[in-house]
Amino acid sequence: MNKTSASQRPHEGDRDFVESLARGLEVILSFTRESPEMTLKEVAEKTGLSPATARRSLHTLRKLGYVGMNGKRFLLRAKVLSLGSAFLNSMNIKDVADHFLQEVHEEFHDAVSLAVLNGNHVLYVSHISSMRDNRFRARIGYSLPIYCTSLGHVLLAFSDPKAIETYFDTVSFERYTSRTISSAEELQSALDFVRRNDHAAALEQLEYGVLSVAVPVRSPDGDVLAAVNCSGELSRANLDTMIETRVPALRKAADRIAAALERHPALLHSIQSGNVDSPSGIGADLALGGTIATP
Known part of the structure; x- marks a missing residue:
């Protein structure tokens, strides 16, 4: 997972910024599939916080019911889910996207997802699973790298040029398969493909035997707000067929989701403000769900 140390945050000089709140969220997000239980020292090392600061954050989160303990190791409690469910409930995700994704899933039996940009990752905000047992089983709140996902290619290709430049300056490429995009040149080629064809195609980027295609969700003005994709198995369809x-x-x-967004402006405003307010111009790096280990 990407980690920003306490001394490298972009809010210096902002007197309204609540540092303690930011630290608490940082502590919550430090728990991952690879690190579901951690000691105080491990939390401090992973977040870049001092042991004293990490201890106070953990103590507060434990008092509030978001963190528990197993001996001397800290772990998240189920109450953390309420943070993510507040977004889902208030933004009418079910009405905006789930039904339309379900229809695509029933036709092709693929996994189908809606995602937005989130820092150097794509964040899944709606997802219909397939039955296959894959390594990276997406779910709502899941986060994956931009450079090796069809969703990420669509979202990055149509981002603000300055945001794209910032991404290329900060991205670190990790290979998951021999086909994984591993250079700026390869990624730029993938983005050019998206701009020419208005869709993305990814073959065995995260794991062997898996391929996906994605298209943008656009506002009436043509701005790309989100992306939807199908992810399937190479044994069932090749990339041309997909x-x-x-x-x-x-x-x-995507057209039906865009129309639904017009009827539910809170979600539309949430997506738009996420793209505008973040320091990188791509979206704040916050996900109350699982992330895979990334450089």
Whole structure:
């Protein structure tokens, strides 16, 4: 996971910034699939906070019911889910996206997702799973790197040029398969493909045997707000077949989601403010769900 130390945050000089709140969220997000239980020392090392500061944050979170203990090791409690569910409930995700994604899933039996940019990652805000047992099983709140996902290619390709430049300056490439994009040149080629074709295609980027296609969700003004994708198995369809069959269905779903966003402006404003307010211009790096280990 990308980690920003306490001395490298971009809010210096902002007197309204609540440092203690930021530290508490940072502590929550330090727990991952790879580190579900940690000692005080491990939390401090992972967050870049001093042991004293990490201890106070953990103590407060424990008093509030968000953190528990197993002996001398800290762990998250289920109450943390309420933070994510507050977003889902207030933003009408079910009405905006789930039904349309479900229709695509029922037609092709692929995993189908809606995602937005979130720092150097894509964040899943709606997801219909397939039955396959894959290494990176997405879910709502899941976060994956931009550079090796079809969703990320769509979202980055149509971002503000300064945000794209910032991303290329900060991204670290990690190989998950021999096909994983591992250079700026390869990624730029993938973005050019998206701009020419208005869809992305990814083959075995995160794991072997898995491929996906994605299309943008646009506002009436043409701004890209989110992306939707299908993820399937190479044993069932090749990339050309995915593009020929799934892309038209995804475009239809994306249009219907865009129309639904107009009827639910709170979610639309949430997505737009996330893209505008973040220091990078791509989206704040906050996800109350799982993230895979990234450089």
